[in-house]
Amino acid sequence: xxxxxxxxxxxxxxxxxxxxxxxxxxxxxxxxxxxxxxxxxxxxxxxxxxxxxxxxxxxxxxxxxxxxxxxxxxxxxxxxxxxxxxxxxxxxxxxxxxxxxxxxxxxxxxxxxxxxxxxxxxxxxxxxxxxxxxxxxxxxxxxxxxxxxxxxxxxxxxxxxxxxxxxxxxxxxxxxxxxxxxxxxxxxxxxxxxxxxxxxxxxxxxxxxxxxxxxxxxxxxxxxxxxxxxxxxxxxxxxxxxxxxxxxxxxxxxxxxxxxxxxxxxxxxxxxxxxxxxxxxxxxxxxxxxxxxxxxxxxxxxxxxxxxxxxxxxxxxxxxxxxxxxxxxxxxxxxxxxxxxxxxxxxxxxxxxxxxxxxxxxxxxxxxxxxxxxxxxxxxxxxxxxxxxxxxxxxxxxxxxxxxxxxxxxxxxxxxxxxxxxxxxxxxxxxxxxxxxxxxxxxxxxxxxxxxxxxxxxxxxxxxxxxxxxxxxxxxxxxxxxxxxxxxxxxxxxxxxxxxxxxxxxxxxxxxxxxxxxxxxxxxxxxxxxxxxxxxxxxxxxxxxxxxxxxxxxxxxxxxxxxxxxxxxxxxxxxxxxxxxxxxxxxxxxxxxxxxxxxxxxxxxxxxxxxxxxxxxxxxxxxxxxxxxxxxxxxxxxxxxxxxxxxxxxxxx
RNA sequence: GGCGGUGUAGCUCAGGUGGUCAGAGCAUACGGUUCAUACCCGUAGCGUCGUAGGUUCGAAUCCUACCACCGCUACCA
Numbered sequence: 199x200x201x202x203x204x205x206x207x208x209x210x211x212x213x214x215x216x217x218x219x220x221x222x223x224x225x226x227x228x229x230x231x232x233x234x235x236x237x238x239x240x241x242x243x244x245x246x247x248x249x250x251x252x253x254x255x256x257x258x259x260x261x262x263x264x265x266x267x268x269x270x271x272x273x274x275x276x277x278x279x280x281x282x283x284x285x286x287x288x289x290x291x292x293x294x295x296x297x298x299x300x301x302x303x304x305x306x307x308x309x310x311x312x313x314x315x316x317x318x319x320x321x322x323x324x325x326x327x328x329x330x331x332x333x334x335x336x337x338x339x340x341x342x343x344x345x346x347x348x349x350x351x352x353x354x355x356x357x358x359x360x361x362x363x364x365x366x367x368x369x370x371x372x373x374x375x376x377x378x379x380x381x382x383x384x385x386x387x388x389x390x391x392x393x394x395x396x397x398x399x400x401x402x403x404x405x406x407x408x409x410x411x412x413x414x415x416x417x418x419x420x421x422x423x424x425x426x427x428x429x430x431x432x433x434x435x436x437x438x439x440x441x442x443x444x445x446x447x448x449x450x451x452x453x454x455x456x457x458x459x460x461x462x463x464x465x466x467x468x469x470x471x472x473x474x475x476x477x478x479x480x481x482x483x484x485x486x487x488x489x490x491x492x493x494x495x496x497x498x499x500x501x502x503x504x505x506x507x508x509x510x511x512x513x514x515x516x517x518x519x520x521x522x523x524x525x526x527x528x529x530x531x532x533x534x535x536x537x538x539x540x541x542x543x544x545x546x547x548x549x550x551x552x553x554x555x556x557x558x559x560x561x562x563x564x565x566x567x568x569x570x571x572x573x574x575x576x577x578x579x580x581x582x583x584x585x586x587x588x589x590x591x592x593x594x595x596x597x598x599x600x601x602x603x604x605x606x607x608x609x610x611x612x613x614x615x616x617x618x619x620x621x622x623x624x625x626x627x628x629x630x631x632x633x634x635x636x637x638x639x640x641x642x643x644x645x646x647x648x649x650x651x652x653x654x655x656x657x658x659x660x661x662x663x664x665x666x667x668x669x670x671x672x673x674x675x676x677x678x679x680x681x682x683x684x685x686x687x688x689x690x691x692x693x694x695x696x697x698x699x700x701x702x703x704x705x706x707x708x709x710x711x712x713x714x715x716x717x718x719x720x721x722x723x724x725x726x727x728x729x730x731x732x733x734x735x736x737x738x739x740x741x742x743x744x745x746x747x748x749x750x751x752x753x754x755x756x757x758x759x760x761x762x763x764x765x766x767x768x769x770x771x772x773x774x775x776x777x778x779x780x781x782x783x784x785x786x787x788x789x790x791x792x793x794x795x796x797x798x799x800x801x802x803x804x805x806x807x808x809x810x811x812x813x814x815x816x817x818x819x820x821x822x823x824x825x826x827x828x829x830x831x832x833x834x835x836x837x838x839x840x841x842x843x844x845x846x847x848x849x850x851x
Numbered sequence: 852g853g854c855g856g857u858g859u860a861g862c863u864c865a866g867g868u869g870g871u872c873a874g875a876g877c878a879u880a881c882g883g884u885u886c887a888u889a890c891c892c893g894u895a896g897c898g899u900c901g902u903a904g905g906u907u908c909g910a911a912u913c914c915u916a917c918c919a920c921c922g923c924u925a926c927c928a
Contacts, residue, residue, distance in 0.1 A: 212928040388923045391854050557887035622892045703888045
């Protein structure tokens with residue numbers, strides 16, 4: 199027991215549909231913590247799984263004309279496939295339909311029943327007969343069934359109840375005595391006020407469906423949701439069985455990572471179940487915020503659910519994981535979409551980190567014949583870089599212990615940027631021109647490579663695919679002593695005489711091109727194309743471009759507009775603010791034509807505008823449309839009517 | 852309704868206990884550099900710190916009111 203143990207879990211996900219990036223976020227957080235703790239020498243156990251019972255599954259399986267178990271088998275396989283692609287290092291995957299889980303749930307239930315904390319009573323709820331479903335008051339829509347819209351009736355059902363109220367005071371005391379238990383603090387406060395408002399007993403069995411674990415003392419009941427699901431955290435450790443060494447080893451060092459929507463179940467119901475069974479509560483529950491996407495919260499009805507698989511395929515697991523953890527502010531909701539990912543990939547991963555490796559290996563190759571030489575001429579400025587590694591390690595540790603993933607990454611990137619600046623300050627390309635500076639040059643090159651080694655180890659829990667590729671390029675694949683956390687306590691882990699292998703970019707930049715309203719993403723071409731060549735490509739593209747129908751074209755409303763006034767937009771070189779008249783309507787349009795037209799020459803001119811373009815804010819000015827212009831390289835010409843027989847407001851087609 | 856939170860540069864956000872706290876990153880502009888993935892380094896601009904009052908020598912930071920948005924207010928996995 200003397201050794202450091204760390205037990206981290208994700209919720210067990212419900213296989214009623216595919217997983218989305220929210221699930222990926224929780225699981226990536228858990229994986230990052232697990233990998234970090236392993237790196238730090240902890241004995242880590244990392245659990246995820248699936249919660250497979252319940253009426254909803256039973257019904258979905260029916261619709262699919264499958265036995266429930268076959269139905270969930272498919273989805274669970276897809277879960278596992280996703281975690282594999284995301285590079286998730288879980289030690290176990292628990293399914294609530296497994297025998298090892300069922301027996302623990304039954305044992306736990308029996309134990310609590312035997313001591314009198316479970317009693318039979320009746321559950322009263324709003325029941326929709328056609329749908330065979332109970333609803334709570336809040337779930338009803340205008341008093342009707344939210345699924346079918348038909349009226350519901352108040353029905354009583356025989357159920358077993360868990361005496362939760364009895365433990366309310368003990369739980370409250372526990373939460374108050376252990377400020378670290380619920381994170382972040384805002385969630386903790388919510389839970390305290392929730393408990394203080396009084397706890398009711400919890401209904402833990404149902405008779406209206408049978409896809410669940412039978413209640414041991416009354417098999418016509420099945421165990422209902424939370425009692426079943428939450429127990430996974432100890433059933434996976436073999437609690438109450440003969441094979442319970444994992445339980446003794448890892449409980450109660452558990453850290454449960456959950457989304458904010460299920461914090462209550464993990465911080466109220468779960469600890470009370472454990473208390474009743476005489477088990478210590480978990481050490482910590484962290485409730486992270488949600489990933490908001492375009493349109494707000496992800497939901498199937500909005501159709502804005504983002505599938506992680508596509509993102510992983512396009513950008514790789516490492517970049518995806520990085521963007522998730524980097525964008526998520528501590529404890530609050532974060533905004534996420536593909537553009538955010540690409541932006542992070544380009545700026546942080548490609549420009550800062552990948553390019554640091556690239557320029558370092560390039561210089562070692564060019565100035566040192568590809569060999570890393572022992573450093574012999576350290577200067578004061580080197581210490582700044584070297585010391586910063588240690589500081590960064592401390593910041594990383596403290597941030598991760600507090601679930602501040604974004605902050606942790608920000609610290610590492612300050613170090614990476616320091617390394618880039620170090621190169622600028624020492625200017626190895628200048629040293630290379632002076633044969634007297636040979637030793638200094640080699641020292642600088644060594645420090646550059648070594649700083650990459652440090653950064654790589656720090657970054658490895660977040661992006662587990664990075665180290666192998668960096669070790670390959672630095673030529674230290676066969677030097678395991680240079681891969682450990684302990685090795686970055688010191689500066690100098692790369693053996694002198696190491697031969698580097700300059701390779702392809704660690705993270706290639708991604709180009710986003712706006713096309714036909716949607717964004718199309720392509721990888722930047724590495725070789726530059728000259729203008730002529732580019733022109734040919736353009737021609738090719740025009741002929742190959744996707745063709746659109748006349749209906750699609752007619753969706754774009756082009757109108758003739760007369761320019762009433764024009765002025766330069768302050769602090770913007772390219773922008774002009776125009777007031778235009780389209781028939782009876784006046785509009786403000788901001789156009790990027792200031793380098794081609796003087797404001798005064800535009801007044802009175804008739805131009806073509808896109809009239810139904812979504813308004814956009816440019817430099818704080820709302821632009822209600824767009825002016826059409828022909829563009830050819832650096833030249834630009836507005837499109838104006840050739841004759842004077844048409845007035846503003848006229849349709850252009 | 853009750854409890855709690857948020858509102859700071861174009862965007863995302865830092866800013867214990869009131870006095871270099873008006874900041875960072877991205878985006879933009881300009882300059883430098885050439886080792887590098889059109890990259891890196893530097894410089895600059897922009898903000899009445901939600902609004903209106905108040906306390907104070909001094910408030911983004913404390914108090915009051917108001918406006919806007921959000922979370923929790925239980926049995927959905």
